[in-house]
Amino acid sequence: MLSPFMVTTFLAAPPTPIEPLPSPRHLAWHRLETYAFVHFGPNTFMNQEWGSGREDPSVFNPTALDCRQWAKTFRDAGLNAVIITAKHHDGFCLWPTDFSTHSVKATSWKSGKGDVLKDLSDACREFGLKFGVYLSPWDRNHPTYGTPEYNVVFQEMLREVLTRYGEVSEVWFDGANGEGPNGKRQIYDWPAFHSVVRKYAPNAVIFSDAGPDIRWVGNESGHAAETNWCLLERDRFYPGTPMYKELTEGHEDGTHWVPAECDVSIRPGWFYRESEDPKVKTVEQLMDIYYRSVGQNGSLLLNVPPDKRGLIHEIDAQRLLDFKKARDVAFAVDLVAKAKVTATQTRGKDKRFAPANMQKEGFDTYWAVDDGVLSAAIAAEFESDTTLNRILLQEPIQLGQRIRKFRVEALVNGEWQPIVNGTTVGYKRILRFRPVKAKKIRITIEDARACPALARFAGYYSPI
Template sequence: MKKIHILLSALSLAAAAPATLSAQNNFQLVEESMSNPDNTPAPVYPVPSDRQLKWNETEFYAFFHYGMNTYTNQEWGTGMERETVFAPTQKPDPKQWLEVAKKAHMKGGIAVVKHHDGFCLWPTATTEHCTRNSSGYGKDVDIPKDFADAARELNMKYGFYVSPWDLSSPYWGKKDSNGNYTDEYARLVFLPQCAELAQYGKDQFEMWFDGATGGDYAGGYGSYTTSEKRTIDNSQTYYDIPNLRDSIHNLLPDVVMWGVGDEVRWIGNENGYSGQTCWSMGDGEAGSEYAWMWAAGESDARSTKGWFWDSNLDNEVKTAETLFKMYLETVGRNATLLLNLPPNRAGLIDDSVAEQMEALGDLLDKRLGTDLAKSATVTADCTREAMGNGNYEAGNLIDGNKDTYWATPDGSKKAVIELKWDTPQTVRYVSLMEYIKLGQRIKKFKIETSEDGVTFTKRGGNQATTTVGYKRIIPLNGSTAEYSTDGYMAKAIRITIENSRSCPLLHTIEVF
């Protein structure tokens, strides 16, 4: 199939300056030098790009599945739904969605603005199957605009989910007389839709593309009687992904592209957990120490029974306790958590969901809100020599600055760090954060506590204390499900790094 240039030409992107470095390569060009005046540790490749780092720092954010399926009580629509079926009982309020997410301490959200049924939640120029032809409160709704405006007002990150698969489009999966796929869908529909969404703001942090590649096909807009099976055999070629990726990155320099950009990965389940061993490279729940591309994990999970709100069913909202466990098993295991909060038919997050989000925020405040490490004295048995502007002392671990870090000398893959208090503290969790700008390194560690500052006891139960990555939170009682009411009394905590790919680097230790 010939290369498609419509996205570039439509937005005059050909004149845009090309990216100086492909985020997919994850290799940094550095000027050759015979010296290292600051004694900076050498990178352990692969390393994340700037946009990948900014994305990882979002940590916990919301998914908002809302659209035609909300009004048909379906998880997957057919593409044959009349536009007037999208009928909110009042004007949808994306600001309320994000306010609910913010109470749970989420830092942003991704709005589903086009699902597989093809209905667009903005008055797009690419199809009549959109809000322009809805009625009442649904007519001319522009969810991307309202969502982006609300996110900026609330100082939250935002992005959009747009399905490549489109059950409503007569162009999707279409073949010519020779049995070859045509370029009409990508050229006339999908790429222009992505370009339209990019215009809602250069500050988007993620654009989400699901991986569905075909199935039962309804026949397209305006044709509600045909039904057939259509699939595609190569999504990279069919959707012209290289062109899409480069064009969107030129428009949105900080956006990561889930599903097509090779920048972040699906963690491998929709149940809100990652592997206890979790590398930011490779695939699935555990990743791989030996993979050559940086692709940290994202866990997409539901707060209710389904992805979309179903007015005919009990939506079975998960409790704050269940969601806190999910948080520990994703954000606390070197992944991000994308938690779905489905708006109801009024275009609002239901009170039953909002209540649990507020309760979750309270739990996060209570259990992970007061960092005891800030009042500790911290020491390490080995520290990299400070030279020039370099500073690698243990005090960097508790200074609250993500840009300073502790490091060992080259060749030292083991170390012992101790935090001590004058009086015993009640402790339940320890959080570690690697300085991943220079790569993920730690392969094995252990945590011990001491009530008298002399005799130490290993904590963490059967938790696999292997990888750390961006963030690792260890429940000292060994359970992500059971909160330790009494905790452990500790005058000292010892963190022993037992193995690392290279000299270990940590920028933050927190104790709760």
């Protein structure tokens, strides 16, 4: 029998996730945000981008290769992973494979006993970085390329790489498909290649033009679109697709969660050339790329190629550290953290979905509204007029990507003034605008695929 003094509390149910949804491997990948790409191989020593496959392996001879220097540089620069060109189009393998003669085994480097993948994977573990690999399926050297046998060879190469070097977080494929040494092109067995990755690296995301997990952003400038859905009509695409322009925005009605990875080089080329030492991107350029990749719901894969010594060049290393410092300065003080945050509605009037949740980092807690509500507003009220020029928003993407359109306004001298408009949010959206001194900042979500939810609402003043 219930006591007459017992009070029954009805808690609101969390929002129903709206598909497609990210997998656990997706969620881990999203959190990396910014990481390094490393192009290294015979091309480094021949001042070229694409090798012919006919180069003498002995050209690969770094005089001071130090993967610990790479990893420490990347760690100190705030990069969270490294993806290396284990095999580029020339077919040269940076590990001592049993399935090709075109590898480090055929060089004088370390008397043919060297293994770049072992050195780098060990260094990544030491410095707390995730380790990923790029293997080009195109092979301009292997005699079986262009025949069914080569698909088996490539699977064996994948197996070697995925079983010898510990955990692999990402496997990077492109759709390059030129002629091999016999003049033939290969019909790639992508389902078989993917199955090898799933078997030996089940937690790794697979990248290509078509995913299946992560998609190319459609350019090599490091830029996502301002409208950027993590969703994609995946089955319409294949590696090497001519429809790559669609990859920049994704699809609101996409069938699968396939977010965008934005690749760009810190230099004009992908492999090191001494002539490009004066052309390393400036901090201002790198910050703009950061805002247009990570700040537009993508990730940033920044290529930093080692030089002929086998080291990250001093210019590149310093530029990376300056880039890290610029990010630290830009996001040093969250001005919304101590503001009073309110909303036009809270889901079920339940404090578990209160606006204050957006002032915390992470996705476990969030603000949400009732089912059926597709438009709502949140506001941050400061103790006094506050100058800011950046707004950061994040959705709790475990519930799916929801927001279609929003606007930002500032209360200046008692009047609301428009600041900037936006479309998608996703994992992270950072809006840049001219500095504004305001008593309040208001975000109005104008439309959404389902009831809106936000895990993060932050504001900054950045001098950069």
